[in-house]
Amino acid sequence: MAQNTANEPILRIRDLSVEFTLRQGTLRAVDHVHLDVLPGELLAIVGESGSGKSTLGYGLVNLVSSPGQIAGGQVIYKNQNVFDLSPEALRQFRWKEVAMVFQAAQNAMNPVMRIEDQMVDTVQDHENRPRAEILKRATELLKLVRLQPEQVLKAYPHELSGGMRQRVIMALSLLLNPRVLLLDEPTTALDVVTQAYLLDILLDIRAKFGITMVFMTHDISIVAKVADRVAVMYAGQIVETGDVNEIFYRPHHPYTQGLIQAAPSLVGDLSDKRPVPGSPPDLFHLPTGCRFHTRCSYATDICRSTQPTTTALDGHTVACHHWEQVLGSNTEGSR
Amino acid sequence: MNQPLISLRDVSMTFRKGSPWRRSEVRAVDHVTLDMDEGSILALVGESGCGKTTIGKAIAGLYRPTQGQVLYRGKDIWKLSKAEFRTYRREVQLVHQDSFAALNPSLTIYQSLSAPLLQYGLVPAGKTARTVVGEYLEMVELTPPDQFLDKYPHQLSGGQRQRVVLARALTVRPKLIVADEPVSMVDVSLRLALLNLMARMNKEMGVSFAYITHDLATARYLAGQGQISVMYLGEMVETGPVGQVLATPRHPYLQALLSAVPVPDPIVARSRKMLALRSLEMPDPGAPPAGCRFHPRCPYAEAVCSSKVPTLEAMEGGDRVACHLKERIPAWPV
Numbered sequence: 001m002a003q004n005t006a007n008e009p010i011l012r013i014r015d016l017s018v019e020f021t022l023r024q025g026t027l028r029a030v031d032h033v034h035l036d037v038l039p040g041e042l043l044a045i046v047g048e049s050g051s052g053k054s055t056l057g058y059g060l061v062n063l064v065s066s067p068g069q070i071a072g073g074q075v076i077y078k079n080q081n082v083f084d085l086s087p088e089a090l091r092q093f094r095w096k097e098v099a100m101v102f103q104a105a106q107n108a109m110n111p112v113m114r115i116e117d118q119m120v121d122t123v124q125d126h127e128n129r130p131r132a133e134i135l136k137r138a139t140e141l142l143k144l145v146r147l148q149p150e151q152v153l154k155a156y157p158h159e160l161s162g163g164m165r166q167r168v169i170m171a172l173s174l175l176l177n178p179r180v181l182l183l184d185e186p187t188t189a190l191d192v193v194t195q196a197y198l199l200d201i202l203l204d205i206r207a208k209f210g211i212t213m214v215f216m217t218h219d220i221s222i223v224a225k226v227a228d229r230v231a232v233m234y235a236g237q238i239v240e241t242g243d244v245n246e247i248f249y250r251p252h253h254p255y256t257q258g259l260i261q262a263a264p265s266l267v268g269d270l271s272d273k274r275p276v277p278g279s280p281p282d283l284f285h286l287p288t289g290c291r292f293h294t295r296c297s298y299a300t301d302i303c304r305s306t307q308p309t310t311t312a313l314d315g316h317t318v319a320c321h322h323w324e325q326v327l328g329s330n331t332e333g334s335r
Numbered sequence: 336m337n338q339p340l341i342s343l344r345d346v347s348m349t350f351r352k353g354s355p356w357r358r359s360e361v362r363a364v365d366h367v368t369l370d371m372d373e374g375s376i377l378a379l380v381g382e383s384g385c386g387k388t389t390i391g392k393a394i395a396g397l398y399r400p401t402q403g404q405v406l407y408r409g410k411d412i413w414k415l416s417k418a419e420f421r422t423y424r425r426e427v428q429l430v431h432q433d434s435f436a437a438l439n440p441s442l443t444i445y446q447s448l449s450a451p452l453l454q455y456g457l458v459p460a461g462k463t464a465r466t467v468v469g470e471y472l473e474m475v476e477l478t479p480p481d482q483f484l485d486k487y488p489h490q491l492s493g494g495q496r497q498r499v500v501l502a503r504a505l506t507v508r509p510k511l512i513v514a515d516e517p518v519s520m521v522d523v524s525l526r527l528a529l530l531n532l533m534a535r536m537n538k539e540m541g542v543s544f545a546y547i548t549h550d551l552a553t554a555r556y557l558a559g560q561g562q563i564s565v566m567y568l569g570e571m572v573e574t575g576p577v578g579q580v581l582a583t584p585r586h587p588y589l590q591a592l593l594s595a596v597p598v599p600d601p602i603v604a605r606s607r608k609m610l611a612l613r614s615l616e617m618p619d620p621g622a623p624p625a626g627c628r629f630h631p632r633c634p635y636a637e638a639v640c641s642s643k644v645p646t647l648e649a650m651e652g653g654d655r656v657a658c659h660l661k662e663r664i665p666a667w668p669v
Contacts, residue, residue: 164616224598224603224604225604245601258524262527263523263552264550266555268600275524275531279525
């Protein structure tokens with residue numbers, strides 16, 4: 001974590017905005033997002049439904065589809081803006097450089113093709129490699145995600161459980177040795193035990209290949225176990241980024257603090273748990289000033305009138321007028 | 336003597352599936368017995384396919400068990416007179432996961448909430464239905480009610496809609512609400528507020544809750560002083576007071592489940608070890624393993640586990656565990 005700060009980011013997101021043009025008007029799902037992804041790290045992007053985390057993920061690989069469109073900004077990978085790549089270069093960039101595992105990825109498999117054929121197909125679409133070699137690699141990867149290759153390779157998708165399909169997709173995404181893996185709610189549809197194993201597997205994969213991971217989730221509890229760094233999104237904006245321990249023990253933004261205080265836990269005292277008041281805003285009718293002010297106990301006049309700018313601290317960023325006060329309020333509860 | 340509000344006596348529920356020429360049976364719930372006292376909270380916990388929803392529907396009288404009895408205040412609900420059944424139906428309400436599906440999209444909140452009031456004649460003389468509906472909306476903290484009465488479900492957030500569904504359940508003055516995953520489709524920042532609301536309904540109005548969930552952390556939060564029953568593949572594997580069951584889990588499945596629950600604290604989360612299971616895959620509920628249904632995945636399984644079905648037996652301290660090796664299973668740190 002600490003040594004990464006000296007490293008050059010592998011992905012730079014600069015001022016990225018994504019808009020959706022709908023009947024009711026134009027909605028900005030991702031609003032001027034600025035974010036660096038460091039090599040080898042597991043960056044978690046946490047946000048509730050409608051926060052824009054999935055749209056940001058699609059934006060990173062230029063996969064935003066109509067009625068959505070990139071409204072501005074850049075995603076820079078290896079000194080190139082992803083939005084300027086030719087269709088062929090973009091095709092190579094996806095899977096080979098940046099692979100994706102999306103939420104309902106289990107359903108993305110071809111139902112009438114055996115797993116082995118889907119594996120071969122995916123690779124041969126990008127590289128000219130013999131079938132035997134691909135299957136050898138697929139076998140290794142399936143073992144890594146704790147599946148039995150002999151059984152799984154010959155199976156059709158419907159013969160596998162949801163948890164098994166999700167792991168097959170994970171193996172599939174690693175076939176081309178990507179440098180970055182994007183995971184959008186990869187465990188959301190899974191049972192608790194399966195989810196825990198999948199998170200373990202992710203940590204294994206990272207330890208083995210040193211692959212960079214961007215993990216989008218609504219569940220801040222999962223993040224505590226797997227992430228190195230956390231970015232918190234609210235209503236299309238990034239409100240805080242920081243090292244995982246800083247985020248949990250010394251949150252600087254009232255929303256982050258609220259999310260942690262509102263997460264039920266199996267351990268510890270429950271008496272200091274408090275709900276976040278109100279509801280997430282309607283993106284068509286955003287509050288003036290800071291988008292969180294209607295739910296925030298720290299809010300003052302300036303929050304109602306002026307959007308906070310992002311303050312960069314040592315390895316930490318926060319967009320709040322009163323972050324110092326929020327940080328100060330942590331001392332009693334933090335370790 | 337206190338009579339339980341609801342009791343399940345040896346309830347099994349078998350579903351038939353497949354086509355007429357390839358019929359097979361799935362036993363979703365197998366010989367489950369449980370009691371709920373008036374005013375209590377019971378958390379019914381398990382992963383998908385464990386039968387928790389089927390039990391909820393049996394309690395609410397939506398499924399008729401293929402074996403065993405469901406007793407409401409000591410009487411078999413399927414042998415009640417028409418009038419008694421009507422009372423039972425009013426007093427036991429079901430709230431489920433999807434609040435959007437539970438509300439008629441073409442009716443306003445007022446229309447949805449006034450219907451049961453008028454149906455059961457529950458509007459007191461001298462008040463209008465609109466005033467009474469407004470009072471229920473205030474109870475679920477949708478204030479001021481005038482802002483919500485004439486809205487349609489799609490104009491509300493998920494958390495607000497689930498409050499409307501709870502308010503609608505309250506309008507018929509229920510004794511028990513079967514809440515099946517009521518917060519799992521609600522945004523995380525709003526879940527705690529809904530759980531607090533249910534806890535308040537229990538405390539202030541004496542409404543019992545059967546809280547059905549896969550999420551042990553919310554079960555602990557809501558049912559802290561109540562009871563918990565843990566299900567696996569249709570069977571109850573451990574049951575008892577929440578505090579004790581979660582602090583000293585005895586059944587290896589519950590130990591594995593608890594060790595898999597994410598903890599929102601990086602230092603604690605990284606220091607916890609998962610109980611390693613022999614298999615990751617949940618067996619097909621249509622063809623459950625013989626003996627103890629957990630034995631193919633259980634790290635402690637012995638010969639007896641694959642031949643004999645364990646029954647729930649009382650342990651010291653009031654919890655009951657269905658495991659042949661319960662005295663010898665090592666404690667698992669939570």
